[in-house]
Amino acid sequence: MKFDKYLIALNILASIACILLALKYIAVPYAVSSIYKERYKELVFACDNVMRDHLIAKNKVVNEKSEQSIKQLKAAELGLLTCDDYDRLRKKMIDLGVSEGRLSMYGLEAIEEKSEDVRTFVRTHEFKY
Amino acid sequence: MNLNTKTLLLSFFIIHCSNLAVAATAEEKIVKEQIKAAGFVPAADLYRNPDESLSDLGKVFFESNKGLSLNGNISCRTCHQDKFGSADGIPNAAAIGGGDGATKVGPERLMNGAKQLPRNTLAFWGRGAKGFDVFFWDGRVDFSSPKKLTQFGSKTPSNDALVTAVHLPVVEVREMLDEDDFVRKHKVESVEKSKAVYQAIANNLKSVESKASQDLANRLNKKPQNLEYVDYARAIASFIRSEFRLKETKLERVMRGSEGFSETELKGARIFYGKGACVTCHSGPHFSDFSFYTVPFPQLGFGKNGFGVDYGRYNATFNTKDLYKFRTAPLYNVEKTAPYGHSGSVNTLNEAIVAHYDPLSLVSVDKLNKFDRYELAKRLGYADSTSRVGYLTPEEVSQVVRFLKTLSFNQ
Numbered sequence: 001m002k003f004d005k006y007l008i009a010l011n012i013l014a015s016i017a018c019i020l021l022a023l024k025y026i027a028v029p030y031a032v033s034s035i036y037k038e039r040y041k042e043l044v045f046a047c048d049n050v051m052r053d054h055l056i057a058k059n060k061v062v063n064e065k066s067e068q069s070i071k072q073l074k075a076a077e078l079g080l081l082t083c084d085d086y087d088r089l090r091k092k093m094i095d096l097g098v099s100e101g102r103l104s105m106y107g108l109e110a111i112e113e114k115s116e117d118v119r120t121f122v123r124t125h126e127f128k129y
Numbered sequence: 130m131n132l133n134t135k136t137l138l139l140s141f142f143i144i145h146c147s148n149l150a151v152a153a154t155a156e157e158k159i160v161k162e163q164i165k166a167a168g169f170v171p172a173a174d175l176y177r178n179p180d181e182s183l184s185d186l187g188k189v190f191f192e193s194n195k196g197l198s199l200n201g202n203i204s205c206r207t208c209h210q211d212k213f214g215s216a217d218g219i220p221n222a223a224a225i226g227g228g229d230g231a232t233k234v235g236p237e238r239l240m241n242g243a244k245q246l247p248r249n250t251l252a253f254w255g256r257g258a259k260g261f262d263v264f265f266w267d268g269r270v271d272f273s274s275p276k277k278l279t280q281f282g283s284k285t286p287s288n289d290a291l292v293t294a295v296h297l298p299v300v301e302v303r304e305m306l307d308e309d310d311f312v313r314k315h316k317v318e319s320v321e322k323s324k325a326v327y328q329a330i331a332n333n334l335k336s337v338e339s340k341a342s343q344d345l346a347n348r349l350n351k352k353p354q355n356l357e358y359v360d361y362a363r364a365i366a367s368f369i370r371s372e373f374r375l376k377e378t379k380l381e382r383v384m385r386g387s388e389g390f391s392e393t394e395l396k397g398a399r400i401f402y403g404k405g406a407c408v409t410c411h412s413g414p415h416f417s418d419f420s421f422y423t424v425p426f427p428q429l430g431f432g433k434n435g436f437g438v439d440y441g442r443y444n445a446t447f448n449t450k451d452l453y454k455f456r457t458a459p460l461y462n463v464e465k466t467a468p469y470g471h472s473g474s475v476n477t478l479n480e481a482i483v484a485h486y487d488p489l490s491l492v493s494v495d496k497l498n499k500f501d502r503y504e505l506a507k508r509l510g511y512a513d514s515t516s517r518v519g520y521l522t523p524e525e526v527s528q529v530v531r532f533l534k535t536l537s538f539n540q
Contacts, residue, residue, distance in 0.1 A: 045436050045500055052434065060449040111435040115245045118221045118430045122236050 029097035036093055040103070041110035043086040048111075050079040156399070157390055161383070163402040169384060170414040172375035172538075175258040179289070180367040182348060187368025189341040190361050194230035196337035198305045199330050200312070203230035205298070205365065208250045210234050211540055214465025215253040215373055220473025221430040222246040224304045244303045247433040249473035252466040253373035255415055255459060257291030257366060263419040264294040266455050266471045267433075269445040273419055278445065284320045286359050291369065295362040300326050327358035334361055372540075375461055379535040390535070397532025400525055405518045407529070416460035416536065422513040423453040425488040426470035426481075428504065437501055439471060453511045464534050478530045479523070486518045 057076035060069045090103060178184070190197060192206040207230035208217040217223065218235045227233050227243025239245070248266050255261055262272040271278035272290035279285050279293055287293050299305050300323060306312055311329070315322045335342045335356060346353040349360055382388035390398060401407045410418050421442045432439035442451035455471045468474070469481035480491055488509070494502060521529070 048436060052438070052440075055447075056443075056449055056452065059447050063448050063450070112245075112431045114429070114431045114437045115221075118219070118245060119239060122219055122239060 024097055029099070029102075032093055032096040032098055033102065036089060037106055040086075040089055040093065040106055041113075043082070043089055044107045044110040047083040047086040050076070050082045054080055157383075157395055160390075160395060160398045160402060163408070164380070164384065164398070167402065167408050168413040169380070171381050171384075172377055175255065175260065175414055176370075176374050177257070177259050178367055178370040178374075180363045181371065182367075183345065183364040184367040184371045186341050186345050186348070187364035187366070188372070189338055190334060191365050191368050192231075193334065193338050196334040197299060197330070198225065198230070199299075199326070199333055200307045200309050201225040201230075201305060202228070203305050205369075206230070207234055207238070209253055214462055214467075215540075216250040216466050218467070220249060220468050222248065222250040222304075225307050245430060246301075246304055247430055247439060248471050249468065252462065253369055254461045255375045256294075256373060257289075257370045258375060258415070260414045261419075261459070262290040263456060264290060265297070267442045267445045268419070268421060268456050270294045270297065271445075281320055287362065289363075289366065291366040292359065292362045295365050295369075296327070296358065299330055299358075331356055331358040331361060376538040376540075378461070378538050383535065391531070393528050393531045394535055395532075396525075397528035397530065398535075400521065400529050401532050405521060405525075405529060407518060409515060410457040411460055417457040419456060421451060421454035421456055422515055423508065423511045424455070424470075424485055425453075425505070425508045425512045426472070426484045427474040427488070427492050428501070428508070429470075429472040429474035432472065436504075438504055441471065453508050454513075460533060461536050462538065464530075464537050478533060479526050482521070482526050482529055486520060488512075 054073075054076040057069070057073040061073050093103060094100065192204050194202045194204045194207065197204045203225050208222055208224070209215050210217060212218075213235055217238075219239050222245070223235075223239040223241075223243035224246050225244050227238035227241045233241050233243075251266065256264070264270040269278070269280060270290055270293050272288075272293070277285055277290075280297075281293070285293055286296055302308050302312060302316070306326075308316075312326070315326050335353060342356060343353055345360060345364055346356055349356075351360070379388060379394075383390055401411075410420065410422060412418055423441075428437050428439060431437060433444055434440050440452050442454040442456075443449065445451075458469075464478060467478070468476050469478065470484065475481050475484060475491060484491055492505065494505070497505065
């Protein structure tokens with residue numbers, strides 16, 4: 001009998017721990033994913049876009065060096081800051097419990113988002129061979 | 130009406146008809162001169178096959194799903210089917226992972242969960258024939274000038290462009306190769322690393338197609354253990370040359386004088402070689418100048434650069450002048466190779482022609498998402514003035530299509 005209150009306290013503590021663990025590993029990552037997923041995918045595109053633009057600007061300076069192409073390159077270099085936004089959001093999501101695997105999956109989804117379009121296109125068009 | 134009146138009317142009718150015939154003949158003569166001047170060559174004169182004796186063995190390797198794919202079930206034949214005009218009949222190629230490469234082909238393969246590639250499968254007609262030395266949408270195998278362009282740099286595996294081109298799909302991850310530990314280890318883009326992968330594919334072919342490999346070794350006077358992938362590539366290239374060789378077309382018969390154009394075909398030819406100026410780029414023996422232009426076809430699928438972006442030729446040269454450019458499509462049997470464009474985004478030849486002068490009519494701009502709209506605007510900005518033809522009416526487009534059908538032949 002004298003241990004009852006300890007047992008109850010232990011149960012309460014265990015329950016709180018379970019709830020906290022569930023919050024940390026399931027609820028929060030899920031909520032964070034839901035909130036930031038689209039923003040994350042958008043930043044994957046934006047970062048990739050500025051990196052592509054930067055490479056194009058660099059190649060343009062190599063192939064057609066002019067005052068304008070140099071200006072474009074400098075602008076593209078500054079544009080790379082967009083990738084910093086991507087990095088920050090990625091780290092924030094990891095800190096809040098979203099796994100790197102899931103983030104990679106979102107990145108892949110963003111890159112290949114349009115692959116389903118092809119199936120829809122084939123489904124909806126009557127091809128004549 | 131008395132007899133004299135009837136005779137008079139009949140005479141007028143005959144004179145009118147003969148005038149029409151003379152006009153049509155004169156017009157056809159002028160058009161034929163233009164066709165000849167644009168580089169028309171009879172099909173038989175274009176055939177070349179230095180390794181013809183290997184062609185029958187090439188067929189075995191071309192169709193070897195387990196041999197050609199190191200760790201999957203797909204062969205060249207999977208995506209180059211007779212029933213789809215030597216391609217696969219879908220917008221973006223459906224590659225590895227779609228099931229048995231012998232039975233699951235075309236749309237069925239796509240729906241079966243195959244990994245998608247970013248571009249439309251190219252047809253094989255006339256590949257490797259005389260004057261056909263630029264391969265793939267972005268010309269990443271380009272032997273049209275002494276300075277050969279390939280991803281192998283100076284260590285090109287063969288001096289034959291088609292044999293070199295046959296080296297590419299088998300080592301393309303997602304295409305005929307799935308990513309496993311061996312592939313990950315050798316994925317670094319170096320010629321030395323790729324040699325190990327090619328040798329592994331050659332060894333795989335030796336084990337899966339042992340009889341044909343033995344025959345290949347005999348014909349090349351080699352020991353079977355010394356067979357390399359380039360030996361198999363020569364056989365496959367030989368089969369492609371022979372199987373997909375150009376054959377006599379209606380146009381050829383018209384040029385020879387044994388047949389005439391129909392009225393609609395002649396009108397189409399007049400537009401193709403005249404006001405449509407299609408001949409500016411679609412010239413030469415293969416109806417392609419093998420140069421690169423930006424025609425703003427709608428983009429379908431995720432694109433070579435991801436996110437629905439495909440920079441085309443730029444991916445091969447890294448020259449900004451090549452952004453969004455693709456090789457001028459050769460036109461033999463073009464009616465059989467739908468869908469069209471680098472991402473197969475248009476379904477009919479009529480639409481493919483419209484893409485050259487009224488591309489926005491093929492896109493519902495209000496339904497595009499913001500990134501697609503942004504990309505479309507960019508692509509339009511790069512569109513070549515060379516590739517823009519004058520406005521054609523739907524009837525004129527159909528006439529050009531009828532002319533293009535004179536470039537068809539049966540396998």
